[in-house]
Amino acid sequence: MSTRLTRTTVEDLAPLLAILDPVYPETLARIAECLFLVLRDRLPGEPADHARLALDQAELVRAELGGSQLYLAKGKEFEMTLRDRQILAKFNGRNHRALAHEFGVTDRHIYDIVARRGREEFERRQGKLPGLGADDDDSEDES
Numbered sequence: 001m002s003t004r005l006t007r008t009t010v011e012d013l014a015p016l017l018a019i020l021d022p023v024y025p026e027t028l029a030r031i032a033e034c035l036f037l038v039l040r041d042r043l044p045g046e047p048a049d050h051a052r053l054a055l056d057q058a059e060l061v062r063a064e065l066g067g068s069q070l071y072l073a074k075g076k077e078f079e080m081t082l083r084d085r086q087i088l089a090k091f092n093g094r095n096h097r098a099l100a101h102e103f104g105v106t107d108r109h110i111y112d113i114v115a116r117r118g119r120e121e122f123e124r125r126q127g128k129l130p131g132l133g134a135d136d137d138d139s140e141d142e143s
Contacts, residue, residue, distance in 0.1 A: 005033060012037070015047040016054060025062070032058035084113050 010017065016036045020029060036054035040047055087099050087110060096110045103110075 004037065005030065008033070008037065015040075015051040018048075019051055019055060028058045028062050031061055084117075087113055088117055 013033055013036065016032060020032065024032075032054045035057050036051055039050035039053055043050065083103060087103055090099060090102075091110075091114060096107050096114075100107045100110050
């Protein structure tokens with residue numbers, strides 16, 4: 001569950017709650033709440049305008065995706081990828097231990113991230129040689 005919404009008070013959401021129908025679907029209301037908080041915190045203007053825009057966006061989600069079985073991933077892989085990108089941006093070749101401490105992972109994990117990036121970069125630059133990959137088509141000489 002989002003810590004942002006659990007820390008949010010009714011007063012914080014008052015502009016949105018003032019226009020939200022009491023029978024509005026709970027999931028869409030939570031989406032509107034999330035959108036409202038971001039709009040309120042990042043855009044200039046009146047909270048009532050932010051509330052209206054958040055509700056409009058939630059309605060767009062309802063209109064486009066309503067009735068479907070929607071699964072919202074927690075995004076752990078994206079977060080890890082984001083964290084890995086931050087680690088790589090700070091990596092200087094000599095700061096494995098400091099990065100491990102800063103990001104709450106082991107030294108070995110830092111080495112693994114750097115090695116994986118090296119392999120990906122090598123493959124991107126060199127390409128894969130035909131006949132060396134496990135997924136190559138064995139039916140090359142069928143004629």
